[in-house]
Amino acid sequence: MESDLMAPTDLATKLGKSQAALAQWRYLGIGPPFIKLGRNVRYRTRDVEAWLDRQTMQRTGDPAGGAA
Template identity: 35%
Template sequence: MHDPLLTPEDAAEALKIGRSTLAKLRIYGGGPAYVKLGASIRYRRQDLDAFLQENSRRSTSEGIATVTWRFRCPYRQSIFRAAPAPRSRAGRALGPRD
């Protein structure tokens, strides 16, 4: 008999991560393999075990170039925007002569 398929909530609990983290890994890549049945997402226990095995490390410097846990999150790129123009104490923008 086949193992039952796990819901995203059950899979996140099994991996000890948040549901939103698991969803982001699914969207941006780097997470465990999943099964899509219509609109439903399900995970197989052996895929979760394989994901944990692939991400096992013995030191913090091991596998830096091949870590699959990292993912890009587009809304975090706002930290790279240019700083706002400096302003005077009165609140007006400072020009090149100020």
């Protein structure tokens, strides 16, 4: 199971974002789902991939998912 979890540092690198940006997303509830293990935040790989799939757009201005 541990290999299925990413630390914020790993996800920040993967997405090209800062850890502060991820913390802000968590606060706003707009980023990928996360798990709190005590004081540690972790992201499931499958949750991140599903979240990225929902961010896919067909063109600028389309709502996430590209549905018309």
